[in-house]
Structures are given as C-alpha cells and as structure tokens.
Amino acid sequence: MKARRFSAVSGHSFLRWLLRGCALILCLSVGGLLAFLLFRGLPALGTRLFFGDVPALEALLGRQAVWDGLWPACAGTACLVGLTVLLAVFPGVGCGLYLAEFAPPRRAARIRLAMDILAGTPSIVMGLFGFTLILFLRHTFWPGVNTSLLLAAACLALLVLPVLVTATCEALEAVPPGLRTTALALGFTRRQAARHILLPAAAPGIRGGVILALGRAAEDTAVIMLTGVVANAGLPAGLGAKFEALSFSIFYTAAQYQSQEELLRGFGAALVLLLLASGLLACARLLEARFRRRWQGEA
Amino acid sequence: MRRNREHTGRAVGEATAFPAAPASLAARSPEAACGCPAREPGEGAGWGTRLAALLAVCGVGLLFVMVVAAALPVLLRPGPGWPLEWLWQPYEGHFGILPMCLGSLALATFALCAGWPLALGLCCWLLTEEARAARPLARLTGGLIRFMTTIPTVVYGFAAVFLLTPLVRTALGGTGMCLFAAGVMLTLLILPTMVLVLEAGLAPRLERLCPWGQALGFSRLDLLRLFVLPKAGRNLAAAAVLGFGRAVGDTLIPLMLAGNATHVPGGLTESLRTLTAHMALVTANEVGGAAYNSLFVAGLVLLLVNAGASLALRRLGARSGTRGGAGS
Known part of the structure; x- marks a missing residue:
C-alpha cells in the first residue's frame, strides 16, 4: 500500500x-x-x-522507349499489381464468403x-x-x-490473399443481421441471399480490401526479386516476359547508382x-469508413 | 441503395418462380440449416465459393509442399556442402547457414528489445494523455502510426542508406552498415504493428474501467498501470510475438543496411547477414548447386519460425485481422 502511494505521487509525473x-522519439x-x-525527392x-x-505522349503510347526515366518501372508495377489482383480476387473474395456464410465451424x-x-x-518465402x-517445372514438364x-x-x-479474405469476412460480418433474417424470411435460399443481398451490401468493404491488397502488392519487393524482376527490361512485353518494377528500381538504385542523376531518380x-x-x-480507409457509417446509420 | 432494391426485387421474382415447399421453411433459418443433415439444394455453398476456398487452401498447401520438398532431401543427406554448419565459403565447398540464422536472431532480438518497450510506452501515452494541450498531438501521433504501416520497407531502407548510415559511420566508426543501423530501422518497421495490437487489446478494457475508476479519483494512467496492464500479459506477449515474426521475415532492411558479411555476428557495430538477405543474395549471384540447397533450407527455417509465431499468436488469442502481414 505504501509503495503504491509512493509511486502514485512522485513516480507519476516522471x-x-x-x-x-x-x-517524441518516434x-x-x-x-x-x-x-x-x-x-531530396521533391525537386x-x-x-x-x-x-x-522522351516526350510524354510518345512514351505513354509506347512509340518511343524510355531509358532514363521511371515510366517502364511504373508500367511494370501497374501490370504486376493489376494481374495480381485479377488472380487473387476470385479465391480471396470467394473464400471470405465461404468462411463468413457457409463453412461449418x-x-x-x-x-x-x-x-x-x-x-x-515472410514475403521472401513466397518468392522462394x-x-x-x-525449378520443379523446368526439371519435369x-x-x-x-x-x-x-x-x-x-x-x-x-x-495478398489473406488481406482479401479478412476484408471480405469482416465486411460480411458488418452487414446488419436484420438484412440476413429478412432475406431468409422472404424465402431466399442462403445462396441466393449471399449472392443478391449480402455481397452487394458488403461490396464497399470488399472494395476497400481490394485496394489494400493493391497497396501490399505494389510495395512488395522481396517476392519479385526471386520471381523475375530485372533492372532494365523496358515496358513489360507479355505474361511470360521479365519486367521492371518501382520497388525493385529503388533497391537497385541504392545498391548500384553511378551518377547523381540516377541517385536523384532513386x-x-x-x-x-x-x-x-x-x-x-x-x-481504403475512406471506403471502409463510408461503409461502416452507412450500415450503422441503417441498423 | 437503389441497386440493392433492384437486386432484391429480381431475387424475389426468382424465388417466387420456384416456390419452396412450405415444409422446408423451418429449415431455412441459418441455425436449423447448420444442424440439418439433409440440405436443401440452395442452402449450402455454391460450387464457385467452394472452388475459391479450395483454391485458397490449396495455395497454402502447395507453398508448404514445395518448400519442404525442396529442403528435405538436402537436410537428410549430410556430407560435404551440408547447410547446417558454421562456415560459408562457396569456393571451398562450405555452405553453412548457421551464421545467418544467428544473424536473423540477433537482429530480430535487437529490434524487439528496442521496439517493444517503445511500443508499450507509445500505446500507454496514446491511451492516457490527459493534458489538453497534448490531445491534438496524441491524435497526430496516432495518425502517424497508422501512416507508418503503409511505408514500404524498401523506402525505409533507401532513406536509411542515405540518412542513417552516414550518421552511424561518424558515431560508431566502420562502414555504417551494421547490426545497429538495420536494428534501428527494423524497430521503426515493427513499431506500428505492435502499437496497434496493444491498443486494440488495452483500449476496450481501459474504457470499461474508466467511469468507475475516474469517479474514485484514479487518473487514466493509474487505471492503466494498476489495473489493466497486470492482467494484459497475453496481449503484451502477442505484440512481442507479432513484432518478432515481422522482424525475422523482413528482407529489404537487412539486405540494404546490415552489410551482409557472412561471419558470425559479434557486436553492435559488426556487419551481419540474415537468412532473408542471404536468400535474396544467393538467387541474385549464384547459379545452382549447393548454394541453392542452402537457399531451400533457409526458406524452410523461415517458414517454420513464422508458422510457429502464427500458431503462438492464435494461442494468445490475437485477432488475425489486426496483423499487417509479414514485411516485404
């Protein structure tokens, strides 16, 4: 009791x-x-x-190759991220839906x-x-x-799969239970209710998850280091081609820059x-906030 | 909302086009459907959702199978070039990764020792600051911490190479690429995750105590210190495990800042190589053979450590939604 009083008085402000x-440190x-x-970067x-x-329009249309700019890296990142989300959306959202609505406990x-x-x-293990x-495919088929x-x-x-699954699950759980009960009372099967009521109602939350996944895919470096990024590839030529990416070009600049101009570009x-x-x-946060406000307003 | 109504209308139309037998109405409620052995055709998941869930689980399974299948043959055949030894000299046939394991451990421990108390302090400050002048500051700091979760690790590494490394070089000597520099940046990297987990765990308990506690004359800080923290051991441990997992799994910061020497790390100012950085370097510089074997084993070690951390987190009851995932 004495120790507590002591700490509550003099130890407090310390x-x-x-x-x-x-x-302050942080x-x-x-x-x-x-x-x-x-x-250093703003200038x-x-x-x-x-x-x-290269003139911007020529470069954007792909008529002229850009060698001393970030455009190929940006295009590579955009392709990579777009393709990633394309591949991840179906399993991610579907798995989230299954988890939240259908799966036995x-x-x-x-x-x-x-x-x-x-x-x-760790992402480098995904790269591995x-x-x-x-290596396996090369040795076999x-x-x-x-x-x-x-x-x-x-x-x-x-x-990014877990991001999508978690976002979908949480969005579906945030939909007010009244909606679910109403759908069932109107004679929907559970599958119909999920397809026509719950998914549209949870869509903004899921969209937030997709955007989060976009961000995670764009910032990641370790995975692509092991799976085909290179420092100089030009615009991505196709699904089977090597590519450049923004995150990797940052890493590469820090390790291998040769002039002040390259450093500045980094x-x-x-x-x-x-x-x-x-x-x-x-x-993503904005979408999520709007989503919550909407259902809290209605529930 | 209008779109919703359209959907509803259409779906109702479909439902009335195929009227359900009245006897099955009782089975329509979710509780009944769960326990009901004979399912209605529309009650279970469609093939699309099942396929999606199957794909997701298969992805995880395939990840484990590939990594284990690549590493096991190497581990089961000890001999020259076996990866579990203390020497890494590729030209003399030594491919030991134990120094890298130790490097990962040392770096993660450093980051945790620096980051965990800092995270706890920050979380306590965010929850208990009462001075009116400091409230906006606390809100700003909270925003900063949320913003920090989005900073890509490669950007942390890049900024530190040109800002922190020269400072360390002048202060401690050497090249500036050392355990200390990488540890400081890793601390910053794992800090927001730990603060957010701590806050998510401590804030509800504190808010529950607040009306009574403050009426009795306790300040928020006293309530937190005397009543909430002593009971929050699991939460504190969860934050530590989460931070450790992220620190072990990060690649870019050790790769850019730790110097990547392959000897056993000796002190704060010494260069070291982590497992993650080792993997990145080996795939960039070597072309197969025993060096790749060490890569697979390193991958397996990382996978097992992080899977163990995830399992420990589940035990501790941290919610999966609050974790930001392993670093890049």
Missing part, C-alpha cells in the same frame, strides 16, 4: 514524461526520415523523372488457421515458393520455362512509391 519521451525519427525523403518530381528526354476454423499462417509467412516451382510476370503475379496473389522513385502506397491506404 512516468508521464517518460511516455511523452517515447512519442515522431522525431519518422518525421526526420520523411522530411529527408521529401527534401526530382516532374515529367522528366518519369519520361527522361470446424472447417472454418481450419481455413482460418491456414490464412493466419499464410498472413505470417515461386522459384522452386519454376516444361524445360523452357523461366521466371516471369505471370509467376511473380501468382506469388504476389498468394501474398529519391523520386521512393517518393512516388510512398505516395502511391499511402494514397491507396487512404482510399
């Missing part, structure tokens, strides 16, 4: 200042990093950063366990998975196969990727 110190270090990035932003000396627990383990798997898959855009997208799809790329990732997260 503790409070200690906690404030923690916050704000200073992260603020310093961000300020440094902005300070580089502009059409020159993306297209080099024991099976649901098992699928959730699998998703938890998948969510905890793609790598061993290619398909000797000519090589790491490519499609393989990288497939591995990334596996990486800072520009880092800033672009940061803005892209945070913009996507902001979108």
